[in-house]
Amino acid sequence: MERIFLDHASVTPVDARALRFAEPYLAGGYGNPSSLHSVGLEARRAIEDARTKVAALINAEKEKTILFTSGATEANNLAIKGAALRNVGKGKKVVSSAIEHMSVLNPMKDLQKNEFEFTTVPVDSSGIVDLEKLEDSATRETTVTSIMYANNEIGTIEPIREISEIVHEKGVYLHVDATAAAGRIPIDVQADGIDLLTLSSNDMYGPQGAGALYVKTGVRIQPVLPGGGQERGLRSGTENIFAIAGMGEAARIAREEMGTESARLSEMRNSLIEEILKIEETYLTGHPTKRLPHHASFRFSHIEGESILLIMDAQGIQVSTGSACSSKTLEPSHVLLAIGLKHEEAHGSMVMTLGRSNTVEQVPRVVDAVNEMVVKLRKISSLGKE
Amino acid sequence: MRRVYLDYAAASPVDPRVMEEMLPYFTDKYGNPSSVYSLGFEANTAVEEARERVAKLIGGEPKEIIFTSCGTESINLAIKGLVHRSKDKGNHIITSTVEHPSVLSAVDELERGGFSVTRLPVDGGGLVDVESVTAAITEKTILISVMYANNEVGSIQPIKEIGEIAKDRGIPFHTDAVAAAGKIHISVSEDNIDLLSLASQDMYGPKGAAALYLRKGTSISPILHGGRQERKLRPGTESVPLIVGMGKAADIAAQEMEAESETLSKMRDKLVRGLTTSVKECYLNGNLERRLPNNANVRFSYIEGESIILNLDMKGIQAATGSACTSETLESSHVLTAMGIPPEHAHGSIAFTLGRWTKGDDIDYVIETLPPIVKELRSISPMVPEGWTD
Known part of the structure; x- marks a missing residue:
């Protein structure tokens, strides 16, 4: 894979x-x-x-x-x-x-x-x-x-x-x-x-x-x-x-290639955001436009971040929840709390940061994996809907 | 032109076996050890394996090893971290006059901040007198920091004896083992060492990785603040490939040190003998018996070390004057000064440090090349006394 x-x-x-x-x-x-x-x-x-x-x-x-x-x-x-x-x-x-x-x-x-x-x-x-x-x-x-x-x-x-x-x-x-x-x-x-x-x-x-x-x-x-x-x-x-x-x-x-590379990544990033936001109760975190070109971050209601990483990893896709430095601790990200999210909302976050090895052809596989992951986790979620 | 590199104390090449082991971690196994997915777990495992290997080299436990970015940082963390943590117990630090600038600057900074410092003198061979350690201890002493072996003159300090005194008095003992690690047998338990600094690049590992051994039960405060890495004592994403490289370097050193030391000390002795017998007024700096196997520091009267270095360099031989860290400043070496060598003699000193790839005929080449250079420089030196002949 x-x-x-x-x-x-x-x-x-x-x-x-x-x-x-x-x-x-x-x-x-x-x-x-x-x-x-x-x-x-x-x-x-x-x-x-x-x-x-x-x-x-x-x-x-x-x-x-x-x-x-x-x-x-x-x-x-x-x-x-x-x-x-x-x-x-x-x-x-x-x-x-x-x-x-x-x-x-x-x-x-x-x-x-x-x-x-x-x-x-x-x-x-x-x-x-x-x-x-x-x-x-x-x-x-x-x-x-x-x-x-x-x-x-x-x-x-x-x-x-x-x-x-x-x-x-x-x-x-x-x-x-x-x-x-x-x-x-x-x-x-x-x-x-x-x-x-x-x-x-x-x-x-x-x-x-x-x-x-x-x-x-x-x-x-x-x-x-x-x-x-x-x-x-x-x-x-x-x-x-x-x-x-x-x-x-x-x-x-970086200086020489930033212009073309950032344009390439932001295009791919935009289609990821567009597709992933189609999932019910899924929100973009951060600013919609004043945003790093390679960066897409989301939160899913009724889902827990740690399991997101493990399920995505099993599909061969590495993503993050909040900062890598604090992901070993189970505390919610101070950044997500600072933008006003509640603890349970902050726990369902997923960060995707694109780079040189990524291609636009990967988008469908990523989108499929995210969809499957969300369905699976919401089914077993203790944070589930009332 | 023939190239004979005899400045291993300043910088060493990375062992090819180390290179091979670390390279995949740059481009393929590039995970962040803090990441919660397979690539991250793999990186974490690699760091832990390196920790075991480094611990083994000095007879410590893996969990007693903290990775840092360089020897200077390890030393600063040991000294400042310990002293700031034990401020309420006292304010007195004991060190020696021949320490590396990293130790001396850290201690100077603490002194400016109100701590009191005793800098122990050394004898003509560069050795600290064990009695002077006992005499310097007061009720306020919170740290003893004496280097394992000196980077410039290679003298090996009576670490075991100092460790015993420190243990008896309950004072934490730090040793800067950057120059010694991987070259001579070190055991933190036999020597009663509580904190020990060692660096990857000084044992054929890559630059950018080093470690602090911190005995279980000894508490220090961090000097850098950030994430939770290295038990919060050294935050910052781990330089995984460099740490992997340091681990491999430690592993190789542990296995090959004994045989390598024997070969190196034979070549070293040949070099010293060759120069001191063929050149008039050429002397060995430091103690011949208690000495790192790869160090030959010699001085030539009436000429400048810098001129010797540049002339040797033109013949393809790289060596150092005093400590590489300070050779840009042209001040006379604080180590040679502490050993009682007058500045005019200290200035004519050259440190040859041999290493893993030094060959017997490299030594022959130096013994053959250096005497005519000395002769030439003396013939134009104003410092040669009148009537003196070669």
Whole structure:
């Protein structure tokens, strides 16, 4: 049975081109970028080449605004804790939306334990941040506000430019977690007015083990991992050249192919949405139009998410319910609760995130499988209709 | 041109057997271990198998292994995680003057935050005196962190003895074993180690994976916050292929370490002997007996290490001055300084680190190539005393 992988928000297979590009650095292109000899210099060049490619993807003003980390979690921690702790002189307030990823919410909560005031801004039923509430929450004492570019669970794209204007009026840094958005929709940190931006290699077909933080020229943060002083002293540890080179190539491919690929995926996504919404008591979660092109998320009444995954998997189709990071816990997704769903409604959610391996020919098989699954689960459901 | 790579401490190639095992996890078995479907379960199983293999290498239990992204992170997690968790018990940390910058910077940061730090001196061979550990302990001591073996000069610390003292006094003991793991036998139970840092790339695994051994019952706080991975002590989606690679590397090391160490130490001894006997005023840095099998750190009077490195590089030989992490700064190595070697001598030091693919004739090539370079550099060096002849 052909595998139909529709969970590209939890992981992307590494693009064969990115892997081929980076593989020499894994196998034989050894060298420590800090070493003086020629092998070390080759490694240094590979990293600088990757920095250029990643900078281009988000239209950063300079290559050196890109810092490589081990992944998005570390980049989010570095941005938030690094900015908050470095700028305590301004104040001890931090703000985020209610639907951020755990790697944004948890560093915020950790700051809260250390006497910072942490405010979460609510979102509307489609997942768009409440701009008026944001304006009230971000004050002159706020050092950093973190709002994601687009949400991984419901696909909603936030109005980053308007958000930027609001927080900048109070002199607050804007951090944007672009893990779900990067490589899928155009991001321009300069035009969008972003101070700090998180990217993840493995969310855009690059290898695991690399992430990046864009730090706008002049924005001040402090490291969370002190050590050998690599990455301008902001991220110590010998650079993971292979993953960084692979991330660079993945960024280059994404930049070149994003236009056509996103158009292709959104067409397929639209037919999935159209067909699946024909099922009775089935609803789209997230925004109908301000939405990542590869993202379709639903909820089915009277059904439980965990069983959705298992039944679909038995049909060779991988989907997700909420965030992959929290799917092992049986708590309902904080994102779905934040858009106003009740616990039992949130449990019946299914997220499909399309990617490079998917083709429009797969749509009928997926639609059939979803239909069968819904019928089967509603028949045995304890959440069943009265 | 012939290429002789003798800078294995800075970076090592990935063993082809490791490559073969990890490659499918990039493109085919690419599941996220947290996903609740077959592809995710498969990834989860692969991570758990790697955990077993890493645990076995150091004599720990699989559930005592936490995967991190690199040695620096493992060290930061151990030291800061433990100290922040045990703040109410005291505020004193004991470490040594020859630690890796990751340990020194983490400790410096804690010192700025109000903790008190004792940095134990070392002798001329780079070794910590066990008595000095006992003497430094106070009622406020909450952590002892001494490296297993030094990355620059290869000296192996009296870990077992320090472990015993720490255990007797009930103080958690962390050791940075990044340079030692996979090269010499390590047993966290025999040595009474509570926390141990090791890195994949230092044992022919890929970069981007490392681990912290955390003895059952020892509590730490996380330094990164996010998802629930690694018992919430290290959030972030696991780099499955890299972790698989680290597991395979640990497995190979466990099986081949003994034989490999014997071969390497023979070549190492030949290199040291060859250089110290054929070049005037060339000395070994560090202790010859308690030393990693792959490390030969030698110094040449009256010349600069950087010039030696660049000249060797032109002949296809890669080596290092001091620690690779700091060789961009050109400051004299803190390790050599701590060993009492004056800066003008420390500057003429070269670290050769041998590895799995070093051959006997590579060593011959260095013994043949280096003396004329030294001679040439000394002939133009202003530091050579008047009347001194080669």
